[in-house]
Amino acid sequence: MKSMKNRITDGLLRDNTVLSAGMIISPAIICTTSFRDSLALVYAFSVITFFADIIAYLIPKKLPYAVRVIWTSAISSLLYVPVRELTMMIYPESVERIGIYFPLIAVNSLIVYQTQHRFLNLDFRELLGNLVFYILGFDIVVLVCGALRELIAYGTVNNKVMNISMTVSGAGLPFGGFIILGIICGIYRKIRSLLSSGED
């Protein structure tokens, strides 16, 4: 039972979508310049990935791998249309700022490849559990990264002024995103190794 529970929560801790599996790094670097933009990204990513993966699960497994990948991408690109409209209603400025990375969320590797390699072999209940935690894994990283970068670059979090004396504007630029994500990734690995040695 414990191993089953561990397997379902893998996407959050042991096999985090961004920090461990190294997937969907581009939006996590470029679009997380503020907490609000991160929220818009999280919203679109969660909705598109959840529904696209569930629909992709219904694609016949007998089809060749390449055809399944194309079908899955086509489904998510169609799901993107209503999700973009809904996100525009809630976070119009963020969608504009995120720009070309917003549609790229719909063809992320969690939808396109992880579905084929990992999710298709699970039963439906396991798929739901896994999917939720893989999505949460991405969401948490993006929100933490967004809050941290906004704080370091502008001294605010979600547009609320924080009491810090020094800001580094470079944190809001792509190279700042690379470096901060790298540091978060290193800290995550350290915590993960400490936790796993504690379990042993």
Next chain:
Amino acid sequence: MFLIVSFLSQLAGNLIFTQALGTSTVFISAKNKRSFMGVAFIICIFTTFGSMGAYFADRLLNGYFENFRLFAYVLITGIIYLSSLFILWCISKRLYGRLKKYIHISSFNCAVMGTLYMISENPENTNISDYLLYGLQSGLGFIIASVFVATAYKRLNCAKVPSSFRGMPAMLVYLGIISMAVWTLK
């Protein structure tokens, strides 16, 4: 001098260093020399041929049905994906067996899809030759970035690097430093 200027402009507009597009793919492919060259060249083919398809898709959509542009690009990439697999299979079954995994990795990723969007968003690209050139340049930029990552891969994965930062975290910081240098070129 021309070559230096071309190289610097390639770096300044590089997909990975300035846009972080295809970072995940380059991390996967950098693990060995053969795979990084294979993936980089196939991505170059995808961006070049994809850019031609994007030109026709943009003309067809013509500002209307803007939200369906992603769907159109997915179809274009899908056609290139299946065609490249089929052509490779026709040429040699052994070659197909060896190279198909690179095609699988190279098809749907941020480097290819992002390039198609960037071409389309750039108002300077008005005719098919502009699209084609931009697609080719982006692909070449990806190859250059792949070389940068692959050369550092071994060192960033060695025992001298603290275990928590070994591999991906060190590579991200390394890319950040190169990206910072490239930013000054812009």
